[in-house]
Amino acid sequence: xxxxxxxxxxAxxAxxAGAAAVVVVALLxxxxxx
Amino acid sequence: MSRxxxxxxxxxxxxxxxLVPAQAAWAHAALxxxxxQASGTVNxxxxxxxxxxxxxxxxxxxxxxxxxxxxxxxVSGSRYRLPTDPSTLAVPVRxxxxxxxxxxxxxxxxxxxxxxxxxxxxxxxxxxxxxxxxIPSLSETAATPSLVAARWAxxxxxxxxxxxxxxxxxxxxxxxxxxxxxxxxxxxALSVALAAALVAIPIYTVMTTASxxxxxxxxxxxxxxxxxxxxxxxxxxxxxxxxxxxAIAAAVSIRLDRAPGRPRSVAAxxxxxxxxxxxxxxxxxxGLAGHAAQNSPxxxxxxxxxxxxxxxxxxxGGLVGLLVFATRLPAGRRRDLxxxxxxxFSRLAMLSVAALIASGVGASLQHLPTLPSLWxxxxxxxxxxxVALLSAALVLGAINFSRTAPRLVAARSRRDAVxxxxxxxxxxxxxxxxxxxxxxxxxxxMVLSSLPPPAKALGQLGHxxxxxxxxxxxxxxxxxxYSLGISITPNRAASPSQxxxxxxxxxxxxxxxxxxAHFAMLDMEMGQQAYTLTESPPGTYTRSAPALVMAxxxxxxxxxxxxxxxxxxxxxxxxxxx
Numbered sequence: 001x002x003x004x005x006x007x008x009x010x011a012x013x014a015x016x017a018g019a020a021a022v023v024v025v026a027l028l029x030x031x032x033x034x
Numbered sequence: 035m036s037r038x039x040x041x042x043x044x045x046x047x048x049x050x051x052x053l054v055p056a057q058a059a060w061a062h063a064a065l066x067x068x069x070x071q072a073s074g075t076v077n078x079x080x081x082x083x084x085x086x087x088x089x090x091x092x093x094x095x096x097x098x099x100x101x102x103x104x105x106x107x108x109v110s111g112s113r114y115r116l117p118t119d120p121s122t123l124a125v126p127v128r129x130x131x132x133x134x135x136x137x138x139x140x141x142x143x144x145x146x147x148x149x150x151x152x153x154x155x156x157x158x159x160x161x162x163x164x165x166x167x168x169i170p171s172l173s174e175t176a177a178t179p180s181l182v183a184a185r186w187a188x189x190x191x192x193x194x195x196x197x198x199x200x201x202x203x204x205x206x207x208x209x210x211x212x213x214x215x216x217x218x219x220x221x222x223a224l225s226v227a228l229a230a231a232l233v234a235i236p237i238y239t240v241m242t243t244a245s246x247x248x249x250x251x252x253x254x255x256x257x258x259x260x261x262x263x264x265x266x267x268x269x270x271x272x273x274x275x276x277x278x279x280x281a282i283a284a285a286v287s288i289r290l291d292r293a294p295g296r297p298r299s300v301a302a303x304x305x306x307x308x309x310x311x312x313x314x315x316x317x318x319x320x321g322l323a324g325h326a327a328q329n330s331p332x333x334x335x336x337x338x339x340x341x342x343x344x345x346x347x348x349x350x351g352g353l354v355g356l357l358v359f360a361t362r363l364p365a366g367r368r369r370d371l372x373x374x375x376x377x378x379f380s381r382l383a384m385l386s387v388a389a390l391i392a393s394g395v396g397a398s399l400q401h402l403p404t405l406p407s408l409w410x411x412x413x414x415x416x417x418x419x420x421v422a423l424l425s426a427a428l429v430l431g432a433i434n435f436s437r438t439a440p441r442l443v444a445a446r447s448r449r450d451a452v453x454x455x456x457x458x459x460x461x462x463x464x465x466x467x468x469x470x471x472x473x474x475x476x477x478x479x480m481v482l483s484s485l486p487p488p489a490k491a492l493g494q495l496g497h498x499x500x501x502x503x504x505x506x507x508x509x510x511x512x513x514x515x516y517s518l519g520i521s522i523t524p525n526r527a528a529s530p531s532q533x534x535x536x537x538x539x540x541x542x543x544x545x546x547x548x549x550x551a552h553f554a555m556l557d558m559e560m561g562q563q564a565y566t567l568t569e570s571p572p573g574t575y576t577r578s579a580p581a582l583v584m585a586x587x588x589x590x591x592x593x594x595x596x597x598x599x600x601x602x603x604x605x606x607x608x609x610x611x612x
Contacts, residue, residue, distance in 0.1 A: 021275075024275055
């Protein structure tokens with residue numbers, strides 16, 4: 001794979017990690033706050 | 035808009051937030067109803083004893099014991115939640131002969147605080163006189179030194195990681211191209227903080243679950259399956275996952291930002307946004323796991339908690355990052371690069387401190403029902419310790435803001451090496467002092483978040499005529515032209531006490547009055563009780579009742595309505611011991 005493609009893939013993985021963290025906390029908030 | 039105006043606008047917005055009134059809410063699992071009724075008499079043995087709480091409590095961590103006057107256990111099975119009402123716990127009991135019984139209970143609140151209590155009931159028709167029960171300890175706290183230390187380790191490493199990330203990818207970014215070694219040192223510090231957080235969070239979670247289950251934290255095989263049974267345990271296991279996601283996003287973000295002198299590439303920007311999202315999510319978890327989520331309005335207290343933690347993290351992590359960065363800068367460029375980074379950090383630190391103070395004041399207004407509770411309760415005292423430490427840290431911060439940063443900038447423009455070196459030396463000393471103080475503030479915050487906030491009942495109490503107890507009470511209170519001789523015997527928790535009020539006016543007993551005694555628990559949220567006192571002999575109003583159902587401070591209000599005269603209320607704060 002080309003290097004720019006790898007960089008973009010890594011960036012998307014980081015963005016997905018951030019989005020996943022937000023989803024985890026949103027689910028937690030829903031369970032705590034009812 | 036100028037920077038000054040933006041700061042003023044921010045302060046006004048924060049101030050407006052503080053004006054939103056806090057509504058009363060249950061801060062803890064409070065016992066609202068019992069079956070059989072507390073202090074009541076039932077005709078015939080009940081099949082079960084049930085306790086209805088103000089929130090859903092986990093049966094796995096609950097204790098309900100029912101003992102007779104001789105101390106024999108009467109519970110015949112394990113506790114369970116009522117299928118029709120999940121906030122009610124019940125235990126089956128053996129066939130109970132006529133007599134008095136003590137119910138002792140302990141549950142874990144949603145915010146992780148253990149709550150204990152006791153009450154008695156009698157099985158009739160002829161239960162006989164109430165005995166003096168021996169009551170197990172009614173006080174339990176989440177603020178033990180080992181739990182506070184573990185909580186501190188988890189929070190400080192998490193806050194450091196967030197602040198170091200902010201310093202590395204934002205504050206120090208303009209200087210990174212010329213100071214690759216120093217930037218690498220900050221990244222290494224960030225990795226160490228993240229690794230420490232990933233170790234400290236599970237340790238704290240296991241320790242706190244062990245304390246809920248009243249087991250040793252070393253009994254890991256028994257504790258781990260219980261970790262997600264409590265609200266606090268679920269929040270902290272989620273926090274571990276979110277910190278791991280932040281670590282991934284932060285590592286990618288730093289690795290992709292390869293040309294720090296120039297604007298970020300699209301890929302670096304995407305990764306940075308990912309890391310910021312994870313950081314924002316991380317900051318929300320402690321509020322959801324603690325007092326903030328149990329307060330009302332929850333959205334406001336959660337927002338205040340988020341801002342408080344974010345500002346604290348940027349400040350603490352920034353200070354440590356600046357120390358690491360300053361020591362690893364190339365000798366020839368140290369003064370110039372420091373001038374850039376320190377002046378950028380000083381502005382961020384000032385905004386962080388303003389946000390810290392505003393959100394801290396807001397949270398205190400929400401949690402403290404009265405001004406005296408600031409110095410009369412342990413919760414208020416922990417806030418005062420935080421304020422004192424913060425004031426000391428602010429003095430050092432002010433030196434950096436008004437002296438060190440301008441001197442570094444002046445030394446850079448004038449190429450004055452002597453001034454630059456002395457400013458750099460001053461910077462190291464003040465930064466070290468600030469780091470020590472902020473670390474101590476976080477420790478005080480951990481004590482604060484482990485203590486139950488004072489009960490809202492304190493705010494509704496009104497003017498207190500006298501503070502009495504522990505032990506037998508004989509107190510004379512004057513009100514208007516009346517003299518009230520109040521006695522409480524023996525004034526012990528969870529056993530019947532004789533409450534008596536002798537009312538005299540102009541040397542004559544006041545007869546035919548209506549006297550109602552109200553009992554409000556002041557150390558935690560609990561429903562109020564009221565009893566009408568009966569007159570015997572003339573002018574003396576008495577009642578024997580196990581109204582002080584747990585140890586601690588009680589607000590006793592005596593509503594007196596003399597015949598043909600204006601009614602009045604006399605309030606005492608009584609301390610009852612178990």
